Amino acid sequence: MLSKKNKEAFFNPLSKDNPVLVQILGICSALAVTASLEPAIVMGISVIAVLAFSNVIISFLRKTVPTNIRIIVQLVVVAALVIIVQQILIAYNYDVSKKLSVFIGLIITNCILMGRLEAFAMHNSPWPSFLDGIGNGLGYTIVLLIVAFFRELLGSGTLFGFHVIPQWCYNHGYMDNGLMILPPMALITVGCIIWVHRSRNKELQEN
Amino acid sequence: MNKNSNAYQILYAAVMVLLVGTVLAFIYMALKPKQNENIANDTRKQILSALHIASPDDSQVKDVYEKYIIQDLLVDTEGNIVDSAKNVAFNVDMKKNVKLAERQLPVMKCKTDDGSIKYVLPVYGAGLWGPIWGYIAVNEDGNTIYGANFSHEGETPGLGARITEQAFQDEFVDKHLFVDGAFKSVAVLKKGQKTTDGAEQIDALTGATITSRGVSDMMADCLAPYEAFLKKLGSGGGSQCTADAIESVNNDNQPE
Numbered sequence: 064m065l066s067k068k069n070k071e072a073f074f075n076p077l078s079k080d081n082p083v084l085v086q087i088l089g090i091c092s093a094l095a096v097t098a099s100l101e102p103a104i105v106m107g108i109s110v111i112a113v114l115a116f117s118n119v120i121i122s123f124l125r126k127t128v129p130t131n132i133r134i135i136v137q138l139v140v141v142a143a144l145v146i147i148v149q150q151i152l153i154a155y156n157y158d159v160s161k162k163l164s165v166f167i168g169l170i171i172t173n174c175i176l177m178g179r180l181e182a183f184a185m186h187n188s189p190w191p192s193f194l195d196g197i198g199n200g201l202g203y204t205i206v207l208l209i210v211a212f213f214r215e216l217l218g219s220g221t222l223f224g225f226h227v228i229p230q231w232c233y234n235h236g237y238m239d240n241g242l243m244i245l246p247p248m249a250l251i252t253v254g255c256i257i258w259v260h261r262s263r264n265k266e267l268q269e270n
Numbered sequence: 271m272n273k274n275s276n277a278y279q280i281l282y283a284a285v286m287v288l289l290v291g292t293v294l295a296f297i298y299m300a301l302k303p304k305q306n307e308n309i310a311n312d313t314r315k316q317i318l319s320a321l322h323i324a325s326p327d328d329s330q331v332k333d334v335y336e337k338y339i340i341q342d343l344l345v346d347t348e349g350n351i352v353d354s355a356k357n358v359a360f361n362v363d364m365k366k367n368v369k370l371a372e373r374q375l376p377v378m379k380c381k382t383d384d385g386s387i388k389y390v391l392p393v394y395g396a397g398l399w400g401p402i403w404g405y406i407a408v409n410e411d412g413n414t415i416y417g418a419n420f421s422h423e424g425e426t427p428g429l430g431a432r433i434t435e436q437a438f439q440d441e442f443v444d445k446h447l448f449v450d451g452a453f454k455s456v457a458v459l460k461k462g463q464k465t466t467d468g469a470e471q472i473d474a475l476t477g478a479t480i481t482s483r484g485v486s487d488m489m490a491d492c493l494a495p496y497e498a499f500l501k502k503l504g505s506g507g508g509s510q511c512t513a514d515a516i517e518s519v520n521n522d523n524q525p526e
Contacts, residue, residue, distance in 0.1 A: 098428040129279045136286060143290045147297055154301040157308040165399070165424045218428075244428040245477065 076202040088174040094249040103211035107204030118196035218243030320405040320419040349498030364394035395488025412503030418442040430481030441472040458486035
């Protein structure tokens, strides 16, 4: 059930083989939805769900998929799951689905999905594929949350929409940094996280 | 069977697409009623928000909405009321309501807690990535804006999407649609810019030039056809005259 290989499939993507920090995949959506924490969390959960289930489905199909059209098959599976997630959100959590607007649909274009399907699910059985999907989704979500934490705190002075920076700071001339809300600072924040991550994991450093 | 033969590939793709299509269609059908209800409730919340009425829980939105909205009207460009059936304004699909010549002009007549009458006018226009829309509540004088609420489909979060924030919407409050008796709408302009025709203005959103301009254009385009209606409201005794008109329309509609 949890052999060494399965454990690796689950835990490696959290840090040592993180899809955002090490493989530099899924950067686009990591920049887009991280202006505040709430959409970042829902986006993370959606990606985990889509990634885990598409990994499992492709893993079941892997022996029947014709090599020539395998990318198309993967895309159809991912697109179908994304549409399902989107429809469920509209039906049961309309407010958040409004906030995430186009980004749920853009999960389809998230490179992590195609990357994991090609690299892992096409060659492994369903259970390890499921763990790999959850692991990579979590790795992505963790980075999203760290970025969103700093951007929301410094950009709007709030966390989950609640004001956390006390009023006396503003009275003494502190101002929310509007630049943090904009995409460039998201990229710089991700860069800083990668920097810290590499300095703590010497084996990841390139010469 | 050879996995890379053309027949196998075509068959595989066809079966897969058929299967996926069926599953998606089924899910869509199953969730549709719930989604429609959410969307209708959301619209009600937006209208209530334009009237500065705090949104209640989803389960109560409909009751609260029906308590405050006392009548739905459709008016023409001359300001005459053409229909006043229940929910007739609420059900107008603004998306299909684009061509000026065929445009239906919905008005929701509301009574707030202090007994004053407000008129809510829906507006619909284009943002940067997709449609934007909103509800403008106007005082009984047909001139002063009482409240506004804006929504969007896919504006950039943190930039254009900020038109949904209260701070932006509150800027419209107490602005006037008419200047010296002429319809001017309310312009959304960058700080430092001035309107050339003397219309009242509010500050645009930083980093959202196109969306701000979209709001400005939407206000002008969608409210202009109401000019006659709003003027009728404004010219003293306007409410009296519309009340009579409603009466006559109601009588026309009833067969007995």
